[in-house]
Amino acid sequence: MTAPMVRAAGLRKTYEPKRGNSFTAVAGIDFELYRGECFGFLGPNGAGKSTTMRMISCVSTPTGGRLEVLGLDPVTQGQQIRSRIGVVPQDDALDLELSVAENILLYGRYFGLPKATIRERTTQLLQFAQLTEKASARVDALSGGMRRRLTIARSLVNSPELVLLDEPTTGLDPQARHVLWERLFRLKQDGVTLILTTHYMDEAEQLCDRLVVMDKGLIVACGTPLELIQSHAAREVLELRFGFDDMPAAAKVLADDPALGRLPGHRVETLPDRILVYADQGEDALREVHRLGLTPITALIRRSSLEDVFLALTGRTLVD
Structure with a gap:
């Protein structure tokens, strides 16, 4: 078996406020995920899913245990990791005053990519996201589903090996959700590794090869969707x-x-x-x-x- 894309052992995150008691968001979890799979984090609000995602994406520093992303240490090699991953946050955070194409072009500059490379990738990503005809439209004129596809396309401008998606289809109608599922399935078929958090159980069943269920900062179950159904229902x-x-x-x-x-x-x-x-x-x-x-x-x-x-x-x- 190839080396894990992400490996966590006893991973913890405790917040120490200046006043009051400390709060442990992630209480010591172990998991591994491998190249080309879609790995899901499920759990109620406050279970520790988003905190785990922030640690993997090098936004939040672990306070205990061990975490490796792409074989690197997020604490000391965060910049190297960020250059090789894509992140799709819950909020699109698009520049509403720019056009669809300009949002991708500008984002590509953050990675220091040559302008010619960014233009070529922008054309490819607009096709991937089915937004070619909207390339010159302003973002504030797009539907919610179009904005979500644009956010995913933008996260791919650096050709990431690993893409983290936090609640990618929240608030979308069923048609838009199914279009996004098809786009994400294509990514997985192309060898991109996906990490997904979602509150939609049908989405997890459709997309995830394996998943963990988190509750109160701990992993309470792990396996394929079928294995979990057979074991717990x-x-x-x-x-x-x-x-x-x-x-x-x-x-x-x-x-x-x-x-x-x-x-x-x-x-x-x-x-x-x-x-x-x-x-x-x-x-x-x-x-x-x-x-x-x-x-x-x-x-x-x-x-x-x-x-x-x-x-x-x-x-x-x-x-x-």
């Missing part, structure tokens, strides 16, 4: 909806039923608006529900998803 989920007044009694009957409890992968979760029955065979669970004399308003059987894994590992409590 039953194969299927039965979603039952009852009338508001019938929910408590139905939930108690389902929780206490020994026959349901013997089904492989069985688990019952009661939510404010529905009851979830996890089981390897959803049809078997539904038959047992009917045998118990329960009549749900609706009953839906679906395959377990990465979202089920995420909520099982990190909980359903809203984190601000």
Whole structure:
């Protein structure tokens, strides 16, 4: 196996304010990612995802453990690393008064690239981002999806080996998200290594070869999307909806039923608006529900998803 593009061992980040208690954002994590893969960081707000990304991109200095990026030390060789990576932040941070092409041309100058090289790459990147016809348009006239594609194109002007994308499709409509997914898949096919944070579980399933789930500064699970689903969720989920007044009694009957409890992968979760029955065979669970004399308003059987894994590992409590 080739050497890791990024390697972390016991990586920590603790903030020491001038007044008050210290805060540990990343509490000692280990991971490795390799050339050509898309590696994802999932987790609720405050889990430590963005802090980890900032350390990898040499914006924030680790306070413990070890971190290597492209075989280099971010603390002492940050400039060398930054010249070989691309960063797509949550906020586009584009110059609204410049044209689409000028945003890429200007950004290329930060890397000390020759003007002829920048012009050639700008033409290529506009084609990649499907923005050739918008080259002379001002950025403030672009849609959200176009701005996001421009931000990704701009991050590629230095031909990076590694691209970090922080919530790349937040706020976009489904059509724009799918266009971006296709562009990112092309990048991976071209051998570019991607690191992704996202709150969209379907996005992680579509793009990530491997991912970690973080919670409270720690990694609580790691693997491919399929491995995580197989390890932390039953194969299927039965979603039952009852009338508001019938929910408590139905939930108690389902929780206490020994026959349901013997089904492989069985688990019952009661939510404010529905009851979830996890089981390897959803049809078997539904038959047992009917045998118990329960009549749900609706009953839906679906395959377990990465979202089920995420909520099982990190909980359903809203984190601000």
